[in-house]
Amino acid sequence: MSSAMPPFAMSSVDRGSIGDMLSDFFRTLETRDALGPTERDALVGAVSDVRVHPEGDTLIRAGQHAEHSTLLLDGMVARASYMAGGKRQFVAIHVPGDFVDLHSLLLRRLDHDVVALSDVRVALFPHAALRRISEEHAHLTRLLWLLTVIDAAIHREWTARLGHSAAVRMAKFLCELHARLDLIGGATPQGFPLPLTQAVMADIIGLTPVHMNRTLRNLRESGLAVVRDGLASIPDLAALRRFADFNPAYLYREPEPR
Amino acid sequence: MSSAMPPFAMSSVDRGSIGDMLSDFFRTLETRDALGPTERDALVGAVSDVRVHPEGDTLIRAGQHAEHSTLLLDGMVARASYMAGGKRQFVAIHVPGDFVDLHSLLLRRLDHDVVALSDVRVALFPHAALRRISEEHAHLTRLLWLLTVIDAAIHREWTARLGHSAAVRMAKFLCELHARLDLIGGATPQGFPLPLTQAVMADIIGLTPVHMNRTLRNLRESGLAVVRDGLASIPDLAALRRFADFNPAYLYREPEPR
DNA sequence: CGCCTTGTTGAAAACACTCAACTAGAGTGG
DNA sequence: CCACTCTAGTTGAGTGTTTTCAACAAGGCG
Numbered sequence: 001m002s003s004a005m006p007p008f009a010m011s012s013v014d015r016g017s018i019g020d021m022l023s024d025f026f027r028t029l030e031t032r033d034a035l036g037p038t039e040r041d042a043l044v045g046a047v048s049d050v051r052v053h054p055e056g057d058t059l060i061r062a063g064q065h066a067e068h069s070t071l072l073l074d075g076m077v078a079r080a081s082y083m084a085g086g087k088r089q090f091v092a093i094h095v096p097g098d099f100v101d102l103h104s105l106l107l108r109r110l111d112h113d114v115v116a117l118s119d120v121r122v123a124l125f126p127h128a129a130l131r132r133i134s135e136e137h138a139h140l141t142r143l144l145w146l147l148t149v150i151d152a153a154i155h156r157e158w159t160a161r162l163g164h165s166a167a168v169r170m171a172k173f174l175c176e177l178h179a180r181l182d183l184i185g186g187a188t189p190q191g192f193p194l195p196l197t198q199a200v201m202a203d204i205i206g207l208t209p210v211h212m213n214r215t216l217r218n219l220r221e222s223g224l225a226v227v228r229d230g231l232a233s234i235p236d237l238a239a240l241r242r243f244a245d246f247n248p249a250y251l252y253r254e255p256e257p258r
Numbered sequence: 259m260s261s262a263m264p265p266f267a268m269s270s271v272d273r274g275s276i277g278d279m280l281s282d283f284f285r286t287l288e289t290r291d292a293l294g295p296t297e298r299d300a301l302v303g304a305v306s307d308v309r310v311h312p313e314g315d316t317l318i319r320a321g322q323h324a325e326h327s328t329l330l331l332d333g334m335v336a337r338a339s340y341m342a343g344g345k346r347q348f349v350a351i352h353v354p355g356d357f358v359d360l361h362s363l364l365l366r367r368l369d370h371d372v373v374a375l376s377d378v379r380v381a382l383f384p385h386a387a388l389r390r391i392s393e394e395h396a397h398l399t400r401l402l403w404l405l406t407v408i409d410a411a412i413h414r415e416w417t418a419r420l421g422h423s424a425a426v427r428m429a430k431f432l433c434e435l436h437a438r439l440d441l442i443g444g445a446t447p448q449g450f451p452l453p454l455t456q457a458v459m460a461d462i463i464g465l466t467p468v469h470m471n472r473t474l475r476n477l478r479e480s481g482l483a484v485v486r487d488g489l490a491s492i493p494d495l496a497a498l499r500r501f502a503d504f505n506p507a508y509l510y511r512e513p514e515p516r
Numbered sequence: 517c518g519c520c521t522t523g524t525t526g527a528a529a530a531c532a533c534t535c536a537a538c539t540a541g542a543g544t545g546g
Numbered sequence: 547c548c549a550c551t552c553t554a555g556t557t558g559a560g561t562g563t564t565t566t567c568a569a570c571a572a573g574g575c576g
Contacts, residue, residue, distance in 0.1 A: 152407075155416075158413075198524095214524090424532075471556060
């Protein structure tokens with residue numbers, strides 16, 4: 001998984017195991033609505049490639065014409081917007097089971113980069129295959145559409161975070177990531193892995209690295225959360241959520257007919 | 259259009275004029291892809307009601323079960339998120355031709371309020387009718403899907419705005435609104451109507467009203483924009499865009515096959 | 517070992533917020 | 547007609563948060 005290693009294309013013998021690889025994705029979908037076996041097969045059949053990328057790789061560049069959408073299987077990726085002056089702001093962060101750029105099916109070119117925050121493994125869905133799904137599977141299409149509008153709901157929450165202090169913003173982020181990881185079994189009530197540098201977290205929250213450091217100390221000293229050594233420890237989740245005024249409703253984690 | 263007047267339900271004789279009322283909406287769609295006559299008819303046929311609301315009305319409340327989606331015909335509405343302490347943050351603002359809550363078709367209940375920033379007229383699309391479109395018109399469904407992902411792209415831009423000074427944030431907002439109004443013929447290179455109080459603009463940008471006032475004075479004195487009496491005057495649009503580092507690519511205003 | 521990245525802390529400056537006061541105009545009722 | 551009230555906008559002064567600039571410690575890795 002070194003930086004020099006080229007993206008690895010799936011061999012045909014792996015086809016049978018794609019369903020396993022998509023388990024987090026299926027869980028993400030079924031959290032929102034039931035998935036039929038035909039729909040499951042259609043999704044498995046739409047995967048063209050599985051690839052790995054090392055931490056730091058830019059998987060997709062803003063403005064590039066997109067021919068496929070990317071599902072995250074393992075690791076973390078972020079979507080990055082670069083401003084005049086080279087400053088970077090992350091506009092989204094993704095965990096396994098998330099479609100990173102399903103919206104590129106409609107947009108054709110993205111308004112942001114996609115970068116690997118850790119070593120990652122992704123599955124590629126060619127737009128031709130997704131368009132076929134949109135022609136033949138109306139309900140599944142609505143489920144995919146749903147994923148993009150939940151993505152937008154998370155964007156809204158990030159926008160609304162703007163009005164709060166650094167500590168509350170960071171607490172909100174920890175609560176959100178905890179809830180999203182919990183959905184795929186990646187968190188316990190006591191915490192979750194968070195293999196990000198303070199500089200990266202600063203670009204997520206919209207702070208300078210220096211102030212992110214002070215904010216983390218602040219959270220640590222108030223006993224709300226300890227972020228250290230690639231781990232977020234949460235002594236009292238309810239207390240953290242109270243402090244962050246966190247309401248997970250915007251993640252739409254309940255099944256409804258769509 | 260008084261506050262006491264109940265929402266006005268369309269009489270059947272108005273049916274023929276719905277196509278006219280949707281002209282801004284059709285323009286919004288056709289900016290992104292060609293629309294067939296069958297698709298146009300399907301959209302016209304999906305409208306159940308036309309209603310008016312006075313300024314200040316809350317059209318939709320967060321958490322309410324939604325039975326229809328709302329298209330803005332005239333006026334301006336915003337989507338509002340309320341925080342602990344009663345502080346309000348707008349997470350989106352809409353101009354005629356925008357679907358305000360197309361995403362409620364998938365989400366079923368919204369994570370934000372929708373409030374009228376002026377007297378408004380809206381068209382209602384029952385979810386049953388939209389779901390029928392999603393079963394029978396795959397291409398039109400992708401166009402509607404596209405509208406929601408452009409909405410998300412605007413959310414991302416608002417999130418990325420976070421890292422800038424108050425003056426740049428406001429300048430970015432003015433550039434965006436200018437570009438969006440221009441699409442439906444609602445702006446000239448010299449400016450556009452902006453019937454919002456400074457308090458409302460403060461809730462959009464994420465500032466206190468006092469600081470919004472100073473920021474507007476700042477923009478005025480640097481000759482970049484004069485916001486006054488419900489009007490945004492822009493002496494030199496290119497200069498404002500340079501100052502704001504504004505790139506309208508995220509609005510996806512070019513037609514592409516979808 | 518030297519070099520790089522990451523994390524940490526201090527001090528000063530910049531930015532935005534709060535509190536407070538005051539103006540101007542629209543609308544109301546005596 | 548005028549006083550009253552309300553909202554919107556404006557300005558000043560003081561406070562608090564976040565940034566900037568700078569320096570340094572700890573650890574990984576060539």
